[in-house]
Amino acid sequence: MSAALARIDLKGGGEDLLVLLPGAYMQPEDFVQAGFFSAVTTRQLSLDLCIVALDVATITAGDALPQLQHQILAPARANYRRVWLGGISLGGLLALCQAADQPATVDGLCLLAPYPGSRLTGNAIARAGGLDRWEVSAEQLSDPEFRAWRWLKAPPPALPVFVGYGTEDRFAEGMQRIAECFPPAARRAVPGDHDWPAWQQLWEYFLDLGHFN
Numbered sequence: 001m002s003a004a005l006a007r008i009d010l011k012g013g014g015e016d017l018l019v020l021l022p023g024a025y026m027q028p029e030d031f032v033q034a035g036f037f038s039a040v041t042t043r044q045l046s047l048d049l050c051i052v053a054l055d056v057a058t059i060t061a062g063d064a065l066p067q068l069q070h071q072i073l074a075p076a077r078a079n080y081r082r083v084w085l086g087g088i089s090l091g092g093l094l095a096l097c098q099a100a101d102q103p104a105t106v107d108g109l110c111l112l113a114p115y116p117g118s119r120l121t122g123n124a125i126a127r128a129g130g131l132d133r134w135e136v137s138a139e140q141l142s143d144p145e146f147r148a149w150r151w152l153k154a155p156p157p158a159l160p161v162f163v164g165y166g167t168e169d170r171f172a173e174g175m176q177r178i179a180e181c182f183p184p185a186a187r188r189a190v191p192g193d194h195d196w197p198a199w200q201q202l203w204e205y206f207l208d209l210g211h212f213n
């Protein structure tokens with residue numbers, strides 16, 4: 001039996017739940033200190049938050065998303081109208097992987113500076129002439145990153161999505177490719193790097209879009 005995932009919750013009787021996944025070596029407490037909870041409370045949104053701790057070893061072993069599904073996403077279905085999933089950096093990529101492999105578990109995505117994947121993944125798509133021309137191979141289908149990019153070729157048009165990133169982020173080019181898979185209204189680029197000041201600004205912008213009023 002897997003250990004219970006560490007988490008920090010903001011519960012206020014919201015109709016919707018947003019589960020956020022930290023980036024590598026981040027902790028749920030970082031979100032609290034960055035004002036993510038207070039931004040929701042100030043706006044009096046009908047939204048509860050759950051920040052989940054996922055260690056790199058669990059992610060590498062492929063156990064993180066099955067644990068997330070079993071311990072958090074599936075039980076939340078009984079208590080919430082909608083269950084959104086999101087994350088920062090590596091957490092954003094994991095959210096995409098979950099949406100690709102288990103689409104029925106995700107009612108919306110909030111991707112802040114989503115890590116676009118390894119060079120192996122990016123180079124394979126670039127060699128094919130870009131995402132439109134790339135076709136996933138049988139070997140690549142064993143890799144969740146490739147499955148996420150295959151999903152990005154034709155994401156569900158009715159799925160609400162937000163993708164935001166800083167223009168000075170070292171991964172900005174790949175993040176832009178992710179963002180361009182969605183309508184212009186679903187994406188936002190702000191001046192900033194791969195750091196909390198940019199993510200805080202994007203978080204405030206996302207909350208003001210009106211998804212949870």
